[in-house]
Amino acid sequence: MGEIQNQPFQRSFHASLKVDLQGSRVTSDGGLILVRELDERLRFGELIDQYLTDSRGKNTQLLLADLLRQAVYSRLAGYEDVNDAERLPKDPTFRLIGSERIWERGAALTSRVQWFGTEVLAQDGSLAGLEAINRGLLAKAEGIGSPQRVVLDMDSTEIPVHGQQEPSAYNGHFESTCCHPLLLFNREGDCLAAKLRPGNVHSAEGWDEQF
Numbered sequence: 001m002g003e004i005q006n007q008p009f010q011r012s013f014h015a016s017l018k019v020d021l022q023g024s025r026v027t028s029d030g031g032l033i034l035v036r037e038l039d040e041r042l043r044f045g046e047l048i049d050q051y052l053t054d055s056r057g058k059n060t061q062l063l064l065a066d067l068l069r070q071a072v073y074s075r076l077a078g079y080e081d082v083n084d085a086e087r088l089p090k091d092p093t094f095r096l097i098g099s100e101r102i103w104e105r106g107a108a109l110t111s112r113v114q115w116f117g118t119e120v121l122a123q124d125g126s127l128a129g130l131e132a133i134n135r136g137l138l139a140k141a142e143g144i145g146s147p148q149r150v151v152l153d154m155d156s157t158e159i160p161v162h163g164q165q166e167p168s169a170y171n172g173h174f175e176s177t178c179c180h181p182l183l184l185f186n187r188e189g190d191c192l193a194a195k196l197r198p199g200n201v202h203s204a205e206g207w208d209e210q211f
Helices: 002-006 032-041 044-051 064-076 082-086 092-096 110-120 124-145
Strands: 009-011 014-019 152-156 169-171 176-179 182-186 191-195
Touching: 032 044, 032 064, 032 092, 044 064, 044 124, 064 082, 064 092, 064 110, 082 110, 124 191
Parallel strands: none
Antiparallel strands: 009 014, 152 182, 169 176, 182 191
């Protein structure tokens, strides 16, 4: 039993990947490997190919799925600032969660991550695609348990801003300049849909027509 426990384990998304402790290649984000395994079993990559269109042409160094995974996984690991991308391309975990193309060359640099978030994901078609991907992931996850009763929870939240972002406005209740989106959750706390609203709207405004 002891010998089995000491053996490195393998992941299905990267058959040759072995997780082990080596002092020369250490990462603080090794837990993301388990998230990547879940990603593979929920077929996140297939949903990306289905709902997001890559308008960059064929001569690209990084796949659209690699860029989206880096953006998502960075936030899961707590890296909210794009400047974190200066270090992450060389991180063993972030190199291995992507396609074979970046196993050796590394993940995206800061400039590429910034462009991806402000240019590619900001397009109307991309926003609709991200919503469809989110619904697809939740549908696959819910299919495992197949609950007989559906419980939906709708609520608003405050997102403070520190600039002139649209459609931010001053909200007297929160006493801050913010956006005031409306969110829809299932009983597990998963966000099913979101609608961006001006910061000065009432919490219940438009709840009966948004979704």
